[in-house]
Amino acid sequence: MEERSSCRIVQADIDIKRWMTALPSVEQMRPPRCPCCDVASRPVNGPRVMRGHGLRERQVCGPLDPGDAPQQVTVRARRYRCSGCGAITLVVPRGVLRRRRYAASAIGWVLARIGLDGATTPVVRAEVCGAVIVGVAAAERWLAPSRWIEASRRGQLFPRLGRHSAESRRAHIAERTAMQLVALSPRGGAGEPAAHLAFRGAALAA
Ligand SMILES: [Zn+2]
Known part of the structure; x- marks a missing residue:
């Protein structure tokens, strides 16, 4: 599941649900430029530089729509190889994050439920984690939200949102990050939670 450091990730403008319904073609998802060496992927009078290089499966956890039951799905990401510099680029649906098992939207949900609604970690865990949690695992503290909050503090969770001061309390970071995500959301119906x-x-922030 880990990508090599030389592998760049590009988010497509297609959400996970649509991507899984109909896998976009190599042609549709070809990045316009190599994110590594910046060469045009389809020069006007030359051969293609970014060539399809197969598929790579990624496990993604969380609900596919807000408030839906959580699930773990397998997404087939498209790989491209740049014949100029040799870099591999992985094109993923919108909201699939590098080195994270949960979809960006599930993480946003968790931060909002904890930071804005005051929900407890076990309740939120049940809302986004599809696996049945039994035995020892059920008794363990769920550490993922703490890791996301720490990453948000350093500006590494959603880099567009900036970072938080080292003194900020975790609850405050969850609240602030959730409010920033709410502000980025396209407006839904009136009174949408x-x-x-x-x-x-x-x-969209990912
Ligand atoms: Zn390149």
Whole structure:
């Protein structure tokens, strides 16, 4: 599941659900330029530089729509190889994050439920984690939200949103990040809960 450091990730403008319904073609998802060496992927009078290089499966956790039951899905990401510099580029649906098992939207949901609704970690875990949690795992603290909050503090969760000061309390970071995600969300119906808006905003913030 880990990508090599030489592998760049490009987010497509297609959400996970649509991507899974109909896998976009090599042609549709070909990046216009190599993200590594910046050469045009389809020069006007030359051969293609970014060539399709197969598929790579990624496991993604979380609900596919806000408030839906959580699931773990397998997404087939498209790989391209640049014949100029040799770099591999992985094109993923919008909201699939590098080195994270959860979709961006599920993370946005968790931060909003904890930071804005005051929901407890076990409740939120049940909302985004599709695996049945039994035995020892059920008794363990769920550390993912703490890791996401720490990454948000350093500006590494959603880099577009900036970072937080080292003194900020975790609850405050969750609240602030969730509010930023809500602000990024396309407006839904009147009275749509904040967690739903943060879910949609997070997919766009990734
Ligand atoms: Zn290149």
